[in-house]
Amino acid sequence: MKILSAADIYKWEQATLISQNISSVELMERAAEALFQAIQQYVGERQASFVILCGFGNNGGDGLALGRMLHMAGHIVRIHLLEHTSYSAENEINQQRLHEMDISISSLSPESILEFPAKSILIDALFGYGLARPLDDRWKPLLYQINTASNPVLSIDIPSGLFADKPTPIEAPIIQAHLTYTFACAKLSLLFPKYASFTSNFQILDIGLEKNIENTLSTPYEYLQKEDVQLLIRPLQKFSHKGTFGHAYMVGGRYGSIGAAILASKAALKTGCGLITAYIPACGYTILQGAFPEAQVETDPLDTHISMFPKQITDYDAIGMGMGMGTHPDTEIALRQLFERLKLMPSIPHLLFDADAINILAKNPDWHVLIPPNSILTPHPKELERLIGLWTDDFEKIAKVRDWCRRYQQIVVIKGANTAIVLPNEMVHFNSTGNPGMATGGSGDVLSGIITSLLAQGHTPADAALLGVYLHGLAGDIAATTIHERSITATDIIAHLSSAWQHLQNPYL
Ligand SMILES: NC(=O)C1=CN([C@@H]2O[C@H](COP(=O)(O)OP(=O)(O)OC[C@H]3O[C@@H](n4cnc5c(N)ncnc54)[C@H](OP(=O)(O)O)[C@@H]3O)[C@@H](O)[C@H]2O)[C@@H](O)CC1
Numbered sequence: 001m002k003i004l005s006a007a008d009i010y011k012w013e014q015a016t017l018i019s020q021n022i023s024s025v026e027l028m029e030r031a032a033e034a035l036f037q038a039i040q041q042y043v044g045e046r047q048a049s050f051v052i053l054c055g056f057g058n059n060g061g062d063g064l065a066l067g068r069m070l071h072m073a074g075h076i077v078r079i080h081l082l083e084h085t086s087y088s089a090e091n092e093i094n095q096q097r098l099h100e101m102d103i104s105i106s107s108l109s110p111e112s113i114l115e116f117p118a119k120s121i122l123i124d125a126l127f128g129y130g131l132a133r134p135l136d137d138r139w140k141p142l143l144y145q146i147n148t149a150s151n152p153v154l155s156i157d158i159p160s161g162l163f164a165d166k167p168t169p170i171e172a173p174i175i176q177a178h179l180t181y182t183f184a185c186a187k188l189s190l191l192f193p194k195y196a197s198f199t200s201n202f203q204i205l206d207i208g209l210e211k212n213i214e215n216t217l218s219t220p221y222e223y224l225q226k227e228d229v230q231l232l233i234r235p236l237q238k239f240s241h242k243g244t245f246g247h248a249y250m251v252g253g254r255y256g257s258i259g260a261a262i263l264a265s266k267a268a269l270k271t272g273c274g275l276i277t278a279y280i281p282a283c284g285y286t287i288l289q290g291a292f293p294e295a296q297v298e299t300d301p302l303d304t305h306i307s308m309f310p311k312q313i314t315d316y317d318a319i320g321m322g323m324g325m326g327t328h329p330d331t332e333i334a335l336r337q338l339f340e341r342l343k344l345m346p347s348i349p350h351l352l353f354d355a356d357a358i359n360i361l362a363k364n365p366d367w368h369v370l371i372p373p374n375s376i377l378t379p380h381p382k383e384l385e386r387l388i389g390l391w392t393d394d395f396e397k398i399a400k401v402r403d404w405c406r407r408y409q410q411i412v413v414i415k416g417a418n419t420a421i422v423l424p425n426e427m428v429h430f431n432s433t434g435n436p437g438m439a440t441g442g443s444g445d446v447l448s449g450i451i452t453s454l455l456a457q458g459h460t461p462a463d464a465a466l467l468g469v470y471l472h473g474l475a476g477d478i479a480a481t482t483i484h485e486r487s488i489t490a491t492d493i494i495a496h497l498s499s500a501w502q503h504l505q506n507p508y509l
């Protein structure tokens with residue numbers, strides 16, 4: 001699914017009105033109907049109480065129309081409307097409809113002192129994507145009351161005060177929504193860690209905007225969903241043997257963190273590659289063989305850390321390296337020597353660099369040009385910062401990574417909530433699966449194993465990164481259905497990979 005700018009969403013909306021021959025009030029009614037259905041689901045069977053805070057544009061219009069529908073469904077509804085000199089036409093029509101039904105509207109100003117009945121749900125319909133500048137300090141008292149109330153806050157389209165597609169100063173007043181119902185497509189700001197306190201959760205509502213028109217709008221940003229990744233799966237063949245599914249080589253571990261290599265290797269095998277060989281320091285041999293009999297193990301001549309890469313490393317289909325590897329100077333030299341060897345080879349395996357492999361690359365910026373094109377790097381935010389330097393906001397971070405990927409023709413997977421996969425063509429895919437419980441030790445090692453496995457199985461690097469990130473998040477989400485998010489471990493993610501494959505390949509789930 002595309003992630004569009006506010007300007008493009010407006011174009012999409014206007015073109016839909018013409019192509020479907022409907023009025024903007026009819027489209028607003030459709031949007032309110034979608035909201036109404038979603039909120040009915042949120043409250044369940046019970047009668048609920050709502051306080052709807054409406055602005056003077058179409059976001060406020062949505063709030064007014066929703067208020068009418070909730071009232072008609074028997075809920076207790078209080079509607080507040082910002083005083084203003086002029087309202088959008090659609091807003092006025094919806095005010096009129098409420099008057100005709102004798103539903104009262106209270107006036108609201110930035111200075112209002114409000115009382116929210118206990119257990120009522122607050123609906124934020126103050127500002128949507130029409131926000132033209134950050135809200136000024138005048139709005140602080142009103143938004144403060146909403147943000148500090150104990151009531152749940154549901155935002156319509158976007159938390160009021162937040163720009164959809166450009167940086168919002170964090171000191172400006174912004175609604176802190178528990179859940180945002182956003183129309184037609186995801187918005188960039190809803191996906192960025194910096195704004196997480198305003199947008200902890202969101203749900204996309206389909207309001208029937210014309211698909212053909214969406215196809216004409218170009219954007220470098222995509223929201224990665226099930227239907228996108230299903231297209232990337234390679235079918236299993238009846239006459240397959242272990243060689244068909246590729247041989248992955250997992251390089252990592254040092255004294256004290258052999259577990260990282262075990263997790264990555266297990267995840268690789270569970271994702272479906274035919275064979276895996278782990279290359280670890282000698283101290284890990286017994287541990288890895290004991291923990292994981294399916295793996296073949298090769299060891300470094302040194303006991304504590306990796307000091308060389310064996311000659312045959314280039315015989316494998318894919319190599320994932322760096323998990324728990326450490327940054328010992330010997331390891332650094334070994335990596336440099338590997339790059340020199342790769343330069344001389346006519347064809348090389350697909351490569352994935354994680355954790356300490358990235359830290360070594362970050363320490364040596366002149367090596368960046370040596371990384372073979374289409375390699376995958378999977379940094380967490382701190383590792384990314386070491387690699388590309390600091391950023392002031394998430395928009396700048398994404399711009400810097402896009403530039404890096406184009407310049408070095410690499411794929412960067414920025415790990416975190418809504419992991420972003422940035423491709424050499426500068427496309428950015430934000431993942432839709434995963435949960436906070438996955439921010440746990442070893443989760444990244446599991447992701448490296450999954451992606452390396454998909455590379456070994458013959459997926460292109462871009463497909464392996466997209467499918468791998470989605471699958472990893474999905475396994476975590478399935479784990480969270482039976483294990484509390486706080487208790488999810490990396491091992492649980494591996495244990496649910498099989499269910500994730502089943503879910504992904506079942507069109508009815
Ligand atoms: N996507 C879709 O298909 C559909 C979208 N729909 C809905 O429409 C919403 C967009 O509506 P919208 O364009 O009327 O803008 P909205 O956010 O309500 O506010 C604009 C008003 O705010 C004002 N204003 C701006 N900044 C300000 C500031 N800092 N401080 C004070 N005032 C400020 C600005 O006036 P200005 O001063 O800039 O002239 C203007 O009066 C969208 O989010 C969705 O909910 C659905 O109904 C149908 C389908």
Ligand SMILES: [K+]
Pocket residue numbers: 059124125126127128155156157158159160
């Ligand atoms: K809003």
